[in-house]
Amino acid sequence: MSESYIRAQDLVVEFPIYNASHRSLRKSLMRATTGGRVAADAGKRVTVRALDQVSFELKPGDRVGLVGHNGAGKTTMLRVLAGVYAPVSGVLDVKGRIVSLIDMSLGMDQEATGYENIFLRGIMMGMRPREIEEKLDAIAEFSELGEDFLNMPVRTYSSGMMLRLAFAVSTSIHADIVLMDEWLSVGDAAFNEKAAERLNSVVENSSILVLASHSPEMVQKMCNRVLTFQHGHISEA
Amino acid sequence: MNTISTKRPNSLQEFWDAVTNPHLWALLAWYDIRQRYRRSILGPFWVTISTGIMIGMMGVLWSVLFKIDVKTFLPFFAIGNVIWTFYSSQINEACTGFTQFESTIKQIRFPMTVYLLRILVRNLIILGHNFVIIALVVAFVGPTLTWHALLALPGLFLGTLAMLGISMIVSVFCTRFRDMPMIIQNVTMVLFYVTPIIWRPETLGAKHQWVAEFNPLAHLIDIVRAPIINGYFPLQSWLWSLATTAILLVIGIALQGRFRDRIAYWL
Numbered sequence: 047m048s049e050s051y052i053r054a055q056d057l058v059v060e061f062p063i064y065n066a067s068h069r070s071l072r073k074s075l076m077r078a079t080t081g082g083r084v085a086a087d088a089g090k091r092v093t094v095r096a097l098d099q100v101s102f103e104l105k106p107g108d109r110v111g112l113v114g115h116n117g118a119g120k121t122t123m124l125r126v127l128a129g130v131y132a133p134v135s136g137v138l139d140v141k142g143r144i145v146s147l148i149d150m151s152l153g154m155d156q157e158a159t160g161y162e163n164i165f166l167r168g169i170m171m172g173m174r175p176r177e178i179e180e181k182l183d184a185i186a187e188f189s190e191l192g193e194d195f196l197n198m199p200v201r202t203y204s205s206g207m208m209l210r211l212a213f214a215v216s217t218s219i220h221a222d223i224v225l226m227d228e229w230l231s232v233g234d235a236a237f238n239e240k241a242a243e244r245l246n247s248v249v250e251n252s253s254i255l256v257l258a259s260h261s262p263e264m265v266q267k268m269c270n271r272v273l274t275f276q277h278g279h280i281s282e283a
Numbered sequence: 284m285n286t287i288s289t290k291r292p293n294s295l296q297e298f299w300d301a302v303t304n305p306h307l308w309a310l311l312a313w314y315d316i317r318q319r320y321r322r323s324i325l326g327p328f329w330v331t332i333s334t335g336i337m338i339g340m341m342g343v344l345w346s347v348l349f350k351i352d353v354k355t356f357l358p359f360f361a362i363g364n365v366i367w368t369f370y371s372s373q374i375n376e377a378c379t380g381f382t383q384f385e386s387t388i389k390q391i392r393f394p395m396t397v398y399l400l401r402i403l404v405r406n407l408i409i410l411g412h413n414f415v416i417i418a419l420v421v422a423f424v425g426p427t428l429t430w431h432a433l434l435a436l437p438g439l440f441l442g443t444l445a446m447l448g449i450s451m452i453v454s455v456f457c458t459r460f461r462d463m464p465m466i467i468q469n470v471t472m473v474l475f476y477v478t479p480i481i482w483r484p485e486t487l488g489a490k491h492q493w494v495a496e497f498n499p500l501a502h503l504i505d506i507v508r509a510p511i512i513n514g515y516f517p518l519q520s521w522l523w524s525l526a527t528t529a530i531l532l533v534i535g536i537a538l539q540g541r542f543r544d545r546i547a548y549w550l
Contacts, residue, residue, distance in 0.1 A: 061548060062548060062549075064549075071460040071462045071463060071466070072462070125389070125390075128390070128391065128392060129391075129392030130388070130389055130390065130391070130392055130547050131547055131548065132544035132547075146390065146391065148390060149390055152386065152387065152390050152391070153387065155314070155318055157318050157321050158314065158317075158318060162314065165310075166311075166314060169306055169307065169310065169311065170387070170391060172391075174306055175306050175310065
């Protein structure tokens with residue numbers, strides 16, 4: 047656990063903006079055959095630089111809050127850490143089991159039963175079926191949904207119940223590095239307390255937390271380091 | 284999975300990671316099929332029924348029109364068509380191999396080939412259902428089976444590998460260029476007619492024999508069909524198919540490795 051780290055050096059992430067004309071094969075072929083003629087418009091491919099020369103190093107025990115305006119690069123940074131977007135340049139080195147709590151219901155299926163969804167969600171969390179089976183009872187118990195409901199399709203659930211199930215699976219895993227986009231709140235008051243407790247323990251047991259948030263109170267409460275994003279640049283306060 | 288770094292992922296390693304984590308594709312493919320046909324009594328067998336009706340009608344119609352013996356034509360057409368349905372739907376679905384999983388790809392890092400294998404297994408499950416048609420035709424029309432028919436299985440396995448190779452190639456281009464899926468659809472439609480499925484290669488005559496001879500898809504179908512129909516091991520088709528599969532896989536793995544990091548940006 048104490049081995050985990052995140053090292054980022056001069057990360058640059060650029061999103062190419064394609065519109066229909068740039069995406070078409072015709073343009074590409076024309077560019078290849080006609081050389082300079084189309085090149086004038088083809089060469090002007092629009093890119094948006096979401097992260098610009100971002101460097102930081104996170105060590106075990108770091109609880110990092112990512113703050114900044116909408117579009118400042120917080121979510122992009124989380125996705126880069128999750129391995130989704132590869133930086134265009136720069137070096138990113140991550141060690142440890144990453145658990146992303148960014149979208150907790152990803153992979154779940156409305157038509158499948160609660161039990162099936164535990165597997166579907168568990169697989170998306172990076173668990174193997176055997177690992178999920180071992181945790182099945184604990185997850186079912188934590189969700190407080192009861193066997194009857196867990197055998198029913200999730201579409202019959204209320205949104206609160208569905209979130210409970212997603213939460214129960216998503217937090218059942220040990221993580222070295224936890225990625226979160228806003229702190230989570232789940233369901234009714236009684237469950238919310240239990241959920242908060244569980245979430246705290248997941249975070250406490252992890253060695254690094256990266257939390258993107260718009261709430262200064264939350265960041266102040268949970269984090270011991272703050273990285274401020276501004277137009278893709280970061281500064282540490 | 285545990286550690287990531289910006290070093291370009293080794294394409295072979297990533298391919299291997301996908302293959303050795305079957306819960307990421309085989310299990311999810313199974314769920315996909317169950318989800319697609321949930322609350323339907325016959326489920327995937329509806330595909331079997333419509334394919335079966337089509338094959339029955341066309342088989343009889345063609346043999347009457349072209350005055351061919353139904354007993355020899357129907358098995359030939361049935362097997363060829365069932366295998367072709369598997370191949371062509373895999374190629375066409377691979378066009379959306381990444382776009383249909385956009386929400387997952389943008390959230391979590393899995394080896395990219397996982398998504399293509401998932402589609403492949405889905406189509407294999409459908410093929411398994413369609414196999415009923417072949418079984419019925421063979422049982423009621425012929426031919427008489429010999430032990431050599433079992434050679435169709437390694438043939439099908441090779442064909443599946445070839446489809447994986449094609450999928451790895453078309454998925455990359457189709458994600459980048461959104462006109463590609465339509466082009467590929469048209470190409471597969473044309474390929475259906477130039478591949479011996481509704482016509483026998485003998486009917487081409489010596490002059491046009493090359494159409495079947497130099498068509499890799501014809502060989503990929505033959506390695507499954509010939510052992511059942513003729514009860515022999517089609518050596519030449521196997522050699523063609525081995526070469527085709529090897530080339531497709533090499534290009535596919537190389538392309539996936541080269542563009543792996545760009546796919547999320549293209550979605």
